[in-house]
Amino acid sequence: MENIRIGFIGGGRIIQALLDGLNEADYLDKMHIWISCPSAEDDKSLLKRFNNTIHMTTSNTVLCNNCDIVLFAVKAKLIKSVCQEIIKTVDNERLKNILFISIIPGLTISTLNQWLQTGENIVRIMYNVNVAKRNGSYAISSPKTNDNNPLQIYLKSVFDKVAYFAGNVTETELDIMCALIGSGPAFFCTAVEGLADGAVKAGLSRQLANTLAARTMLGCADILVSSSKHPAELKNDISTPAGTTIYGLHELENKGVRGAYMDALMSAFNRAQTMADQLAKETK
Numbered sequence: 623m624e625n626i627r628i629g630f631i632g633g634g635r636i637i638q639a640l641l642d643g644l645n646e647a648d649y650l651d652k653m654h655i656w657i658s659c660p661s662a663e664d665d666k667s668l669l670k671r672f673n674n675t676i677h678m679t680t681s682n683t684v685l686c687n688n689c690d691i692v693l694f695a696v697k698a699k700l701i702k703s704v705c706q707e708i709i710k711t712v713d714n715e716r717l718k719n720i721l722f723i724s725i726i727p728g729l730t731i732s733t734l735n736q737w738l739q740t741g742e743n744i745v746r747i748m749y750n751v752n753v754a755k756r757n758g759s760y761a762i763s764s765p766k767t768n769d770n771n772p773l774q775i776y777l778k779s780v781f782d783k784v785a786y787f788a789g790n791v792t793e794t795e796l797d798i799m800c801a802l803i804g805s806g807p808a809f810f811c812t813a814v815e816g817l818a819d820g821a822v823k824a825g826l827s828r829q830l831a832n833t834l835a836a837r838t839m840l841g842c843a844d845i846l847v848s849s850s851k852h853p854a855e856l857k858n859d860i861s862t863p864a865g866t867t868i869y870g871l872h873e874l875e876n877k878g879v880r881g882a883y884m885d886a887l888m889s890a891f892n893r894a895q896t897m898a899d900q901l902a903k904e905t906k
């Protein structure tokens with residue numbers, strides 16, 4: 623297992639978050655990691671940042687020829703051309719031995735399979751930027767035939783170092799999780815930013831307001847995760863009758879904050895499904 627080589631096609635923000643987390647787990651130097659991206663030749667900042675523990679190339683073909691697991695981490699609009707490039711340039715037998723992973727929202731295993739034509743060696747994963755601090759969440763969607771695949775077992779052991787495993791789920795559930803865990807950090811950031819802005823308006827310094835808003839969210843999440851308390855219970859514990867909190871909560875209800883979060887989740891989920899449909903049409 624220790625000799626398994628993982629390649630990332632695309633080395634952007636979500637891959638760097640994963641590498642940060644694995645580095646913090648003291649695991650990066652025990653792995654064999656390749657990254658391919660157009661800027662690999664000119665930009666050595668990732669090599670520096672990870673102490674040359676990774677290999678970088680501009681060639682997706684070189685990466686596929688050197689890796690057992692290949693994870694697609696490019697923008698959705700590029701994925702078809704990347705797959706076409708790979709099937710043209712990499713030997714067919716080699717392609718069949720690779721476990722392909724996609725973290726691209728919506729993109730289904732069936733669409734990827736039509737482009738790659740390598741059988742059932744395709745798995746979808748969704749995870750989030752929180753892996754950078756080993757506090758991520760992830761889920762897998764894969765054909766049953768991959769359950770005992772040593773490459774998938776190894777991949778899971780890697781993600782387990784930096785993220786909570788939400789389970790083996792259907793592809794629709796993975797799209798819901800894309801909205802909840804993938805986009806969720808951005809949704810929470812808007813709450814942190816709004817609360818901090820309010821504190822600044824009331825007179826607190828920007829730095830203190832940002833730090834305290836974020837730390838308040840962190841502490842609250844810790845209680846909810848460790849106690850399995852319902853969020854409404856914690857909210858009720860905090861709300862003194864005729865006190866400050868219930869006045870603030872009334873404002874949030876007047877502005878429809880819960881409906882706004884529900885709409886945000888549904889909109890992100892629907893977007894993943896629309897992207898899936900658009901990508902599926904590209905196979906025709």
Ligand SMILES: NC(=O)C1=CN([C@@H]2O[C@H](COP(=O)(O)OP(=O)(O)OC[C@H]3O[C@@H](n4cnc5c(N)ncnc54)[C@H](OP(=O)(O)O)[C@@H]3O)[C@@H](O)[C@H]2O)C=CC1
Nearest residue numbers: 631632633634635636658659660661695696697698726804
């Ligand atoms: N950001 C997030 O929180 C999450 C993102 N995702 C998904 O992951 C994917 C990547 O997202 P993210 O990391 O944020 O995006 P970024 O824009 O940060 O990174 C994209 C990467 O793709 C590389 N790239 C561009 N063209 C090619 C090519 N032809 N071959 C190989 N690599 C290429 C870029 O390289 P260069 O810089 O050299 O151009 C860059 O390293 C997206 O599909 C996104 O939806 C999924 C879950 C969470």
Ligand SMILES: O=C(O)[C@@H]1CCC=N1
Nearest residue numbers: 727800801803804805
């Ligand atoms: O915004 C996006 O499309 C990606 C997927 C989840 C988080 N970022």
